[in-house]
Each structure stands twice: as structure tokens, then as C-alpha cells.
Amino acid sequence: MKKHNFSAGPSILPEYTIKNTADAILNFAGTGLSVMEVSHRDKEFMAVMEQANKLFKELLDIPSGYEVLFLGGGASMQFCMVPYNLMNKKAAYLNTGTWASKAIKEAHFFGEVVEVASSKDENFCYIPKGYEIPSDADYFHITTNNTIFGTEIKEDLDVNVPLVADMSSDIFSRPIDVSKYSVIYGGAQKNLAPSGVAFVIVKEDALGKVDRKIPTMLNYKTHIDNESMFNTPPVVPIFSALQTLIWLKEQGGVKEMEKRNIAKADMLYSEIERNKMFKATVKNIEDRSVMNICFVMNDEYKDLELEFREFAISKGMVGIKGHRSVGGFRASCYNALPVESVKALIDVMQEFEKKH
Numbered sequence: 001m002k003k004h005n006f007s008a009g010p011s012i013l014p015e016y017t018i019k020n021t022a023d024a025i026l027n028f029a030g031t032g033l034s035v036m037e038v039s040h041r042d043k044e045f046m047a048v049m050e051q052a053n054k055l056f057k058e059l060l061d062i063p064s065g066y067e068v069l070f071l072g073g074g075a076s077m078q079f080c081m082v083p084y085n086l087m088n089k090k091a092a093y094l095n096t097g098t099w100a101s102k103a104i105k106e107a108h109f110f111g112e113v114v115e116v117a118s119s120k121d122e123n124f125c126y127i128p129k130g131y132e133i134p135s136d137a138d139y140f141h142i143t144t145n146n147t148i149f150g151t152e153i154k155e156d157l158d159v160n161v162p163l164v165a166d167m168s169s170d171i172f173s174r175p176i177d178v179s180k181y182s183v184i185y186g187g188a189q190k191n192l193a194p195s196g197v198a199f200v201i202v203k204e205d206a207l208g209k210v211d212r213k214i215p216t217m218l219n220y221k222t223h224i225d226n227e228s229m230f231n232t233p234p235v236v237p238i239f240s241a242l243q244t245l246i247w248l249k250e251q252g253g254v255k256e257m258e259k260r261n262i263a264k265a266d267m268l269y270s271e272i273e274r275n276k277m278f279k280a281t282v283k284n285i286e287d288r289s290v291m292n293i294c295f296v297m298n299d300e301y302k303d304l305e306l307e308f309r310e311f312a313i314s315k316g317m318v319g320i321k322g323h324r325s326v327g328g329f330r331a332s333c334y335n336a337l338p339v340e341s342v343k344a345l346i347d348v349m350q351e352f353e354k355k356h
């Protein structure tokens with residue numbers, strides 16, 4: 001049976017990425033060696049790194065003055081690298097969920113943290129608006145897509161201080177205006193590559209402004225100066241990331257992805273609204289994530305949650321169980337998820353409705 005992979009992360013990747021990675025595991029760039037066993041300083045891998053960097057910049061239309069880094073440690077390492085490198089005394093954070101809360105916790109090690117607003121009061125089911133950012137904050141940190149709660153900030157915000165964004169789960173899902181940000185970071189395992197590598201887009205002139213000493217490995221400058229090769233980079237995930245970037249370009253880039261992603265999300269949210277058994281957990285339409293679509297059983301059908309989950313699994317749906325902090329269901333519809341999978345899920349929802 002065909003599997004439809006709605007996993008939140010690690011998650012679905014393009015066939016192209018998986019196939020080319022499988023081939024390179026056996027024979028990398030005609031070297032007769034596996035990509036797992038070559039030196040990261042061999043010219044074949046240096047070319048991969050260079051091309052990944054170039055395509056990353058091209059696809060997101062990154063202006064000059066910014067560098068792209070590929071680092072270990074996941075997005076979670078960035079929760080401390082950001083304040084280490086950018087916070088002198090004070091930083092502002094928007095608390096929109098689990099990942100934002102974790103970022104806030106780390107920032108507290110480095111100075112005063114102002115939580116400008118939080119949606120914790122309603123289990124993070126909306127994006128707070130109308131908050132004020134202290135003008136003396138060294139930066140303002142947001143999580144653009146809240147993978148667990150299914151909310152998303154879909155616009156590039158205009159703010160009065162340097163902007164930093166965790167874009168782990170919506171990078172490459174739509175065009176962004178990079179010039180509005182000082183740092184954009186994320187783990188690759190949602191929309192780009194297998195786990196093991198994080199990306200960081202950093203504006204060079206945002207650096208060098210803090211008084212503290214920064215350990216070498218945690219200093220963005222180290223990785224800029226060494227083109228992500230200060231230490232051994234995650235070679236295989238970077239190879240896979242390059243395959244996804246090549247695929248993205250062939251498909252028409254982030255504009256085309258945005259079109260497809262909105263179409264997929266609209267189809268699924270419409271079915272959730274129409275189907276008497278389900279309801280969306282995010283009420284404000286403008287806050288609804290295009291990537292992670294969260295829904296629960298309507299109150300009258302609460303007892304059928306387990307039955308629906310098992311029914312969906314029996315029809316080939318993978319990874320639609322909601323995160324434990326929300327419950328219900330979450331369909332992650334990343335770039336590589338074909339529209340056919342969304343249609344298959346909708347069929348399952350309709351079949352289940354007819355059964356009851």
C-alpha cells in the first residue's frame with residue numbers, strides 16, 4: 001500500500017533527494033567511494049558545500065552581506081548561539097509555543113529577556129499581535145512556524161530592532177525578504193534534509209557587537225571565516241540538502257512551493273471545516289500554518305479519536321497523530337508532500353464521516 005507521510009520531522013523528502021543520496025552512499029560523484037567515507041576536504045565534497053551554499057542563497061534571493069552556514073547541533077543549538085553572538089544586555093522574544101519557550105529559556109543565560117507577548121493562555125492556538133518591542137532590545141526573536149501548535153507568522157515583520165527568526169519548519173515554503181532579518185536559522189529535518197544539520201543565515205554586520213568572549217565553536221564568525229568547515233561538517237545531510245535544493249529549483253523555486261503549499265493547505269482546512277466530525281485547533285484563519293495542519297474531533301465525536309487514527313493508519317496515513325501537548329491530529333504538509341497525499345487524507349476523513 002502507498003504510504004502518505006505526514007510526519008512532523010524528520011519528515012517527507014523529495015524522491016529525488018532520497019534516490020540521489022542512496023546512490024551517493026554507494027558511489028559518490030564517481031569516486032568509487034561512499035559519501036560516508038570521503039574526506040570533507042576532498043574536492044568532490046568541497047564542490048557539494050559550495051554548490052549548496054550558492055543555491056541556498058539563490059533560491060531565497062539572499063542579498064550580499066549575508067552568509068549561509070551549515071552547522072551541527074540542530075536548531076536547538078541556535079537557541080544559545082543567537083544570544084551568545086547578538087545579545088549584549090537585553091533581547092525581546094515572542095512566545096508562540098514550545099520551541100519559542102525553549103529559545104527564551106536559553107536567552108536567560110545571557111541577559112535580560114523581555115517576553116513581549118505570549119499565547120500560552122490559550123495553549124498557543126493563536127499568534128499574539130499588537131505588542132510593543134523595547135527599542136533598546138538587541139534583537140527581537142520570533143518562531144515563524146510553530147510546528148507543534150500549527151500557527152504561522154506568514155509575513156516578514158517590520159520591527160524597530162534587529163529581527164531573528166527560527167524558520168525550522170517553514171524555510172523554503174514561500175519567498176521571504178531576508179533583508180528584514182539579522183539571523184534566520186533552523187534544523188534541516190523538516191523541509192530540507194535528513195536530521196543532523198542546521199542552517200543559519202547571518203547578516204555579517206550584526207556580529208561583533210557583544211562584549212563577552214564567545215567559545216570558538218559557538219562563534220558565528222568562526223564558521224563564516226571557515227565556510228562551515230572549521231570542524232567536520234555533517235557531510236551526508238549536507239549532500240542531501242543539496243539534492244533538495246536542486247529539486248526545489250527544478251520545481252520552480254519558493255514561489256511555486258508557496259502556490260502548491262497554499263493549495264494543499266486550503267484543501268485540507270476546507271475539509272476540516274466541512275466535515276462534521278472534525279474542527280481546526282487554530283481559530284484565526286490568518287494564523288493557520290500552511291505547513292502543520294492541526295485538528296481534533298468535534299466534541300460529539302471525541303470518543304472516536306482512536307478509531308479514526310487507526311482507520312487512517314490502515315489506509316496508509318503516516319504520522320498524523322497530534323503532538324501530546326495539543327492532542328488530536330496534525331498533518332504536516334511540507335514541500336515534498338504531493339497533493340495526492342492530501343487528497344488521500346481527505347478521502348479517509350470523508351469515508352470515516354460516512355461510516356458514522
Ligand SMILES: *Cc1c(COP(=O)(O)O)cnc(C)c1O
Nearest residue numbers: 074075076099147166168169187
Ligand atoms: C523541530 C524544531 C526545532 C528543533 O530542532 P532540532 O534540530 O531538533 O534542535 C526548533 N524549532 C522549530 C520551529 C522546530 O520545528
